[in-house]
Amino acid sequence: MSSPTNSPTQHTSTIGAIGAPSRRNTELALLVFAVVIPVFAYANVGLAINDQVPAGLLSYGLGLGLLAGVAHLGVRKFAPYADPLLLPLATLLNGLGLVCIWRLDQSKLLQSLPNFAPAAPRQLLYTALGIAMFVVVLIFLKDHRVLQRYTYISMFGALVLLILPLIPGLGANIYGAKIWINVPGLGSLQPGEFAKIVLAVFFAGYLMVKRDALALASRRFMGIYLPRGRDLGPIVVVWAISILILVFETDLGTSLLFFGMFVIMLYVATERTSWIVFGLLMSAAGAVGVASFEPHIQSRVQAWLNPLNEFKLSQAGVKDGVLHSEQLQQALWAFGSGGTLGTGWGQGHSDLIKFAANSDFILATFGEELGLAGLMAILLIYGLIVERGVRTALAARDPFGKLLAVGLSGAFALQVFVVAGGVMGLIPLTGMTMPFMAYGGSSVLANWALIGILIRISDTARRPAPAPAANPDAEMTQVVRPS
Amino acid sequence: MNKPLRRIAVFCGLLVLALMIRDNWLQYVKADALRTDTLNRRVAIERYSHPRGDIIVDGNPITGSVESKSGDFRYKRTYKNGPMWAPVTGFSSQAFDATQLEKIDDGILTGNDDRLFFRNTLDMLTGKPQQGGNVVTTLNAAAQKAAYDGLRAQGGKGAAVALDPATGKILALASYPSYDPSSFSGNTNDDAAAWKKLLKANNPADPTLNRALRETYPPGSTFKVVTAAAALENGKYTSADQKTDSPLPWVMTGTQTELKNEGNIPCKNATMRVALQFSCNTVFGKIGADLGNDKMLAEAKKFGFDEQQFVPVRSNASVFSDDMNPSQTALSSIGQFNTAATPLQMAMVASAVANDGKLMKPYMVDELQSPNLADSVEKTEPEEMSRPLSAANAQILQSMMETVVKDGTGKNAQIPGVTVGGKTGTAQHGVANSANPYAWFVSYAKLPDGSSPVAVAVVVEDENANRDDISGGGLAAPIAKNVMKAVIDSRK
Numbered sequence: 020m021s022s023p024t025n026s027p028t029q030h031t032s033t034i035g036a037i038g039a040p041s042r043r044n045t046e047l048a049l050l051v052f053a054v055v056i057p058v059f060a061y062a063n064v065g066l067a068i069n070d071q072v073p074a075g076l077l078s079y080g081l082g083l084g085l086l087a088g089v090a091h092l093g094v095r096k097f098a099p100y101a102d103p104l105l106l107p108l109a110t111l112l113n114g115l116g117l118v119c120i121w122r123l124d125q126s127k128l129l130q131s132l133p134n135f136a137p138a139a140p141r142q143l144l145y146t147a148l149g150i151a152m153f154v155v156v157l158i159f160l161k162d163h164r165v166l167q168r169y170t171y172i173s174m175f176g177a178l179v180l181l182i183l184p185l186i187p188g189l190g191a192n193i194y195g196a197k198i199w200i201n202v203p204g205l206g207s208l209q210p211g212e213f214a215k216i217v218l219a220v221f222f223a224g225y226l227m228v229k230r231d232a233l234a235l236a237s238r239r240f241m242g243i244y245l246p247r248g249r250d251l252g253p254i255v256v257v258w259a260i261s262i263l264i265l266v267f268e269t270d271l272g273t274s275l276l277f278f279g280m281f282v283i284m285l286y287v288a289t290e291r292t293s294w295i296v297f298g299l300l301m302s303a304a305g306a307v308g309v310a311s312f313e314p315h316i317q318s319r320v321q322a323w324l325n326p327l328n329e330f331k332l333s334q335a336g337v338k339d340g341v342l343h344s345e346q347l348q349q350a351l352w353a354f355g356s357g358g359t360l361g362t363g364w365g366q367g368h369s370d371l372i373k374f375a376a377n378s379d380f381i382l383a384t385f386g387e388e389l390g391l392a393g394l395m396a397i398l399l400i401y402g403l404i405v406e407r408g409v410r411t412a413l414a415a416r417d418p419f420g421k422l423l424a425v426g427l428s429g430a431f432a433l434q435v436f437v438v439a440g441g442v443m444g445l446i447p448l449t450g451m452t453m454p455f456m457a458y459g460g461s462s463v464l465a466n467w468a469l470i471g472i473l474i475r476i477s478d479t480a481r482r483p484a485p486a487p488a489a490n491p492d493a494e495m496t497q498v499v500r501p502s
Numbered sequence: 503m504n505k506p507l508r509r510i511a512v513f514c515g516l517l518v519l520a521l522m523i524r525d526n527w528l529q530y531v532k533a534d535a536l537r538t539d540t541l542n543r544r545v546a547i548e549r550y551s552h553p554r555g556d557i558i559v560d561g562n563p564i565t566g567s568v569e570s571k572s573g574d575f576r577y578k579r580t581y582k583n584g585p586m587w588a589p590v591t592g593f594s595s596q597a598f599d600a601t602q603l604e605k606i607d608d609g610i611l612t613g614n615d616d617r618l619f620f621r622n623t624l625d626m627l628t629g630k631p632q633q634g635g636n637v638v639t640t641l642n643a644a645a646q647k648a649a650y651d652g653l654r655a656q657g658g659k660g661a662a663v664a665l666d667p668a669t670g671k672i673l674a675l676a677s678y679p680s681y682d683p684s685s686f687s688g689n690t691n692d693d694a695a696a697w698k699k700l701l702k703a704n705n706p707a708d709p710t711l712n713r714a715l716r717e718t719y720p721p722g723s724t725f726k727v728v729t730a731a732a733a734l735e736n737g738k739y740t741s742a743d744q745k746t747d748s749p750l751p752w753v754m755t756g757t758q759t760e761l762k763n764e765g766n767i768p769c770k771n772a773t774m775r776v777a778l779q780f781s782c783n784t785v786f787g788k789i790g791a792d793l794g795n796d797k798m799l800a801e802a803k804k805f806g807f808d809e810q811q812f813v814p815v816r817s818n819a820s821v822f823s824d825d826m827n828p829s830q831t832a833l834s835s836i837g838q839f840n841t842a843a844t845p846l847q848m849a850m851v852a853s854a855v856a857n858d859g860k861l862m863k864p865y866m867v868d869e870l871q872s873p874n875l876a877d878s879v880e881k882t883e884p885e886e887m888s889r890p891l892s893a894a895n896a897q898i899l900q901s902m903m904e905t906v907v908k909d910g911t912g913k914n915a916q917i918p919g920v921t922v923g924g925k926t927g928t929a930q931h932g933v934a935n936s937a938n939p940y941a942w943f944v945s946y947a948k949l950p951d952g953s954s955p956v957a958v959a960v961v962v963e964d965e966n967a968n969r970d971d972i973s974g975g976g977l978a979a980p981i982a983k984n985v986m987k988a989v990i991d992s993r994k
Contacts, residue, residue, distance in 0.1 A: 128574060283513075287506045330541065348541075354528040355536020356544050368544050368574070391529035395522055402518035409511040413504055421503050425510055432514040436521060445524040 042103035043095050049107035050091055054084045057114030060364055064122045067365030073121075082143065083114050086150045093154035097161075098478035104407050105477070108400050109455055109470045113146055113463070115397070116456030118364075119384050123377040126370035138377055138458045145460040149467035156471030163476050167419050170224025173217045180214035181260070185267050198270045198450055211273045211451075212465035215280070215434075216472065219426035222281055225253070226288035227419045234289035254297060257281045262305045269315040271306070272437045272449025276430055278302055283429040284422050287412075314341060316447075322347055323447040346372050350383040350442050354394075361390025377458040379450065382442045398439065401454075405432040408473050414480035424476045427469050543574075550575035550596055555611040555634030555873065557591050557603060559641045565591060573689050579604075584682035586650040589661075589675050589712045590641060590866065592815070593683030597693055602712070602815045603637060603867070610635040610870045610879065617879045621872055633873035640671035640868045644988035645956070652981030653678035653962070660962035660978075661713035661845040664985050667853035667946060667957045669884035670862030672813060674958075674985055675846075677713040715817035718842035719961050722929030724942045724974070725837030726786040727851055730774055730902065732801035732835075733789045734895040742775040742902045752784040755791045755828035761836075764928075778902045779910035781926065783836045790835020791828040798835055799824050804890035805861065806850050807843070813864050820847040837929055845959045848944045853957035855899050856923070856946035859891035903945070912943065914979035917987055921948040924982065926974030943978035947986040956989040958982040 058080040065073030073079075087110045094101050121139035123129055160166070166173075184190035189200045199207045226233075233250050258278060265274040282298030310316045318341040322329040330348035337343055353369040356362070367387035372380045386394045408428025415421045434451055441448035452459050454466040528536070538545060554577065556563035564587045566580040579594045581587060592602025600608060609615030613622065613634040622632055642664070649662035653676055664674035685696040702708045711717060733739050739746060750770035751760045761783050763769055769782035777785035790798050802808070802822035811817040820843040826834060833839035846864060854861035863885040870879040891899065903923030906912045912924040924945030946957035960978040 283510055287503055287510060290503065290506050327541070351528065352536050352539065352542040352544065354525070355533045355539075356542065357529055358533045358537065359530060368547055371543055386525070386529060391525060391533075394525050394529065398518055398521050398525065402515065405514045405518070406511060409507060409514060413507050413511075418503060421507065425507055429510060429514065432517050436517040439521050440524065443521065443524045443528055445520065 041099045043099060046094065046103035046106055047091055049103065050087045050110060053107040053111035053114060054087050056111060057083060057118050060115060060118040061121065063364040064118060067363060068125050086147060090150050090153055093157050094474060097157040098474050100478045100481040101474040102407050102411060102477040104403060105470055105474055108404050112400060112455035116381065117142055117146065119381055119456065120377045120458050122365055123370060123384060128370045129373065129376060132373060142458050145463040149463040152464050153467040153471040156468055157475060160472065160475050163420055163423060163472060163479060164417060166220045167224045170221055173221035173224065177214045177217040177221055180210040180217060181264060183210045198268050198273055209459065209461035212461040215276065215430050216427065216465060216469055218277060219280060219423055219430060222284045222426055223419050223422035226284055226422055230288040234291055254285060258301045258305060262309060265305065265309045266313060269313060270450050271316060271319065271447060272451040275302065275437060276433050279433045280426055280430040284426045287425050288422055318342060319447045323444065326351060326444060346374065346380060347444060347448055350380050351444055353383040354386040354443065357387035357390045359391045361388050361393055364388050378452050379457065380442055381457045382439055382453055401435045411473055411477040411480060415476055416480060420476045420479060424473060427473055431469065546596065547574050549612055550577050552631050552633060553577050554579060554594065555613065555636045558636050558638045560643045570688055575689055579687040581682065581684045584684045585680035586646060586676065588680045588683050589677040589714050590639060591683065593687065595687045595693065596689035598686060598697055606814050607637045607867065607870060610637060613873060618872055635873050635879060636871040637867055638869040638871060640673065640866050641675065642673040642989055642992055644992045645674040645985050646676060648984040648988040649674040649676035649981065650678065652984050656962050656977060658962055659707065659713065661717065662958065662960040662981055662985060663714050663845045663849040664956055664958045664989060665849045665853040665864055667857035667954045668862065670864045672864055672866040673956060673989055675714045675866065679707045679709045681709040714845045715815060718818055718820055718844050719940050720841060720929035721837040721843040721848055722927035722940065722942055723781045723837055724848055724925045724927035724944045725835065725841055726778060726781065727855065727899065727903065727925050727944065728802055728805055729786045729790050729835040730778060730899055731891050731895065732793055732798055733774065734898055735801060735891055736793055736797050738789060738793060739774055742898050743773045745771050745773055746777065746785055748772060748785040748788055750784055752788055754787065754832050757829045761787045761832060775902045775905050778925065779905050781911055786836050787832035791832040795824065795826045795831045798831055801890060804888045805854060806847055806887065811846060811864060813866050817844050817846050820844055837927060845961050848942065848959035849957055852944040852946045852959060854890050855896055855903065856948065856954040856957045858893040859889055859896035861887045861890055863887040907945065911975045912945065912979055914975050915943065915945050915983040917947065917983060920990060922986065924979065926979065928974055941974045941977040943974040943982045945982045945986065947990060955993055956986050958985050
């Protein structure tokens with residue numbers, strides 16, 4: 020453990036953290052739960068499906084425990100004052116996701132589909148890589164403010180990541196959305212997941228520099244501050260890129276996520292409500308505009324408005340140029356059939372969703388088998404991760420850290436909302452995955468990196484400030500402390 | 503920057519809150535509707551997740567369940583001697599739903615019926631899998647076999663119904679050609695192919711049609727029993743051996759058309775006994791015309807015409823029209839014109855006569871039993887439906903029908919040591935009567951102790967037989983005889 024005095028950074032404000040306990044033991048205790056709960060869930064699935072405790076229970080438990088232990092030791096060593104909740108919550112979600120993916124691997128229906136391959140072992144590998152990524156972030160990112168130097172490189176990197184799926188021969192069109200790339204030997208990747216983090220870095224760096232101009236140079240009109248025309252430049256550019264994503268990658272979720280993240284960060288940086296208004300107007304205009312000519316978006320909206328009809332069209336095998344999918348209706352039935360308490364692990368029929376049952380639609384399995392009660396708990400865990408992230412932003416002492424933390428947390432929240440809302444039929448469905456739970460290497464890796472960065476920022480924020488420099492007035496001032 | 507940060511925190515909280523509200527809407531408010539949506543495959547998966555209860559005849563199940571090898575439906579239905587019992591059981595198919603008893607008593611058979619709720623709860627607490635209850639029928643296996651084998655030997659389309667006159671219990675309910683419901687009870691391509699082959703479009707013989715309940719035929723001369731009952735009940739004639747006012751030839755009231763008899767038979771002013779014995783169209787046609795549409799209709803309705811029966815499987819309503827002129831009434835009274843009856847209906851006519859004028863409501867489910875314990879969930883009690891005749895008139899009609907079998911057109915139905923009463927029928931149909939007629943026979947058997955254990959109606963339509971050969975006495979009576987004999991033998 021590093022002692023408070025070898026902090027590599029200089030702190031100038033906020034003395035609230037002085038003497039704050041590191042809470043590493045709290046984290047360890049919570050991690051034990053985060054490992055034990057999925058292990059019990061795993062045993063439960065085995066008992067429900069095969070009437071026996073799964074053979075891999077011990078290795079699974081040890082594996083997950085080992086990963087969690089490594090992550091914990093990493094935090095203890097490299098970020099001792101980090102938020103104690105983030106790691107256990109992410110571990111719990113990841114562990115439950117693994118169990119759920121393994122449970123869906125046992126489905127005879129899914130096994131009978133073409134291209135079936137057990138997903139759980141690969142997800143376990145991704146999880147290991149994700150934890151490794153997490154530790155690497157903690158080791159090499161000694162101070163998140165380093166990232167500030169890469170503001171414009173980040174911009175470039177993010178654009179490359181976003182454009183990759185559109186490159187012929189590299190991009191893959193899966194169920195209408197072009198948000199994947201095929202990497203030989205690695206399988207398919209979702210660069211958008213990584214772009215989320217890189218973009219947050221760019222936005223944070225850019226807004227930190229420009230925030231004063233964006234905030235102050237404005238006219239007051241009808242109670243809100245209107246920005247000058249030329250200050251609208253950045254938001255228009257990001258908006259245009261989001262629209263381009265929507266048009267060319269036909270993915271509403273990714274587009275909404277990036278634009279939403281930018282608006283949140285812009286609002287936090289400038290403290291001007293007018294940006295929110297602008298953001299909402301622009302995203303509404305963009306979404307409606309694109310939906311008016313993009314058939315894929317239109318079909319998604321149709322499927323959202325009338326999932327039962329889509330189900331029937333899909334069953335009847337109607338071919339009218341639009342992809343009809345029974346998935347959403349199947350997901351709704353899964354949720355409804357779960358009811359309040361759920362069927363219990365392994366006893367639902369969410370495999371009826373078939374394609375993407377263990378990725379985009381994994382929440383439906385949780386809904387059916389753990390019921391309303393279980394799903395509410397899971398949503399609360401996501402909510403907690405987001406709020407711990409925003410709490411980190413509040414506690415951060417530097418504007419860049421604040422912006423980065425709120426950007427990442429906001430993106431995480433938007434992603435959870437867009438995916439869960441889509442699967443539950445609250446909003447049109449998009450092609451993104453539930454962070455940590457859904458099957459997919461990109462998602463797991465990117466989200467562990469995201470948590471790593473949040474942990475780094477929170478460590479910096481909660482780290483006790485160095486002893487104040489000797490004050491020349493010290494001798495003249497008596498500090499009276501009530502004891 | 504902290505003020506907007508706090509607002510963002512609230513905003514993120516609202517996002518999660520919106521998800522939670524939506525989740526409550528889906529999994530609490532709409533949960534039941536989604537869970538029980540018939541398009542939701544879980545409904546079917548649950549339905550086939552445990553063995554279905556059985557349909558029972560004479561203490562033995564005529565159905566079964568077998569674990570299927572493929573798919574997500576675990577158990578599928580099997581049938582013992584499926585084609586013979588299909589008119590009773592109907593079918594239960596994973597792919598094509600269910601019909602008749604399988605459909606009506608589905609709740610008991612799957613174990614989902616509300617009346618099994620207590621038991622299911624008990625099973626759930628003790629960790630036992632849910633089980634289906636049994637449906638105990640009133641049928642008589644020997645009679646059913648006699649009826650089905652008789653029809654099959656005949657080779658043409660046809661149906662037979664046997665009733666217990668005293669209770670209304672259905673003893674036999676056969677239809678030919680039939681189908682094996684086992685052949686499409688699963689959910690595979692083979693099942694679909696078997697099903698497709700049975701559809702009327704692909705199979706003109708329409709084997710899935712339950713002719714005993716769902717097909718109405720012109721009853722022909724067998725309807726004269728109803729006309730005779732109307733004559734007695736309305737006091738037109740008071741005895742079987744009273745001379746009737748029956749000119750020969752007889753020109754139908756209000757027309758220039760003579761009503762013809764089949765062949766040269768002694769019908770002029772014949773007694774009703776003789777008229778029934780020789781099946782005189784003129785005598786019964788005139789009785790019908792004289793009584794008029796209203797009185798004939800009233801009598802026919804007492805026998806159950808113009809009304810669907812639920813046994814509990816629905817039967818089509820037999821027809822006797824209510825808006826006919828005298829000549830049409832005359833034709834209707836000999837079972838022609840619009841008159842049409844299901845085999846069940848004609849068996850009800852015979853059973854009412856045999857039961858001294860009391861028509862019992864026909865039924866084929868004796869008891870619904872809960873799983874394992876064989877507790878009765880519901881027991882059907884015999885129920886009087888109507889009284890088409892007084893006991894005295896019924897006995898007069900019995901003696902007339904017994905003469906038909908003893909000396910008349912129904913000699914083929916005679917059983918040694920048993921009194922049999924019956925009536926043949928040969929109903930014409932088709933444009934200008936060009937199609938092959940239907941051969942009918944309705945009858946009952948009476949034991950020496952005066953009890954009457956069985957009443958039967960058999961109809962055979964034979965496209966291949968020589969037209970002259972088709973007569974109720976020749977084709978249908980032997981089948982009726984075997985059915986009656988089977989019932990009597992099984993009571994010994």
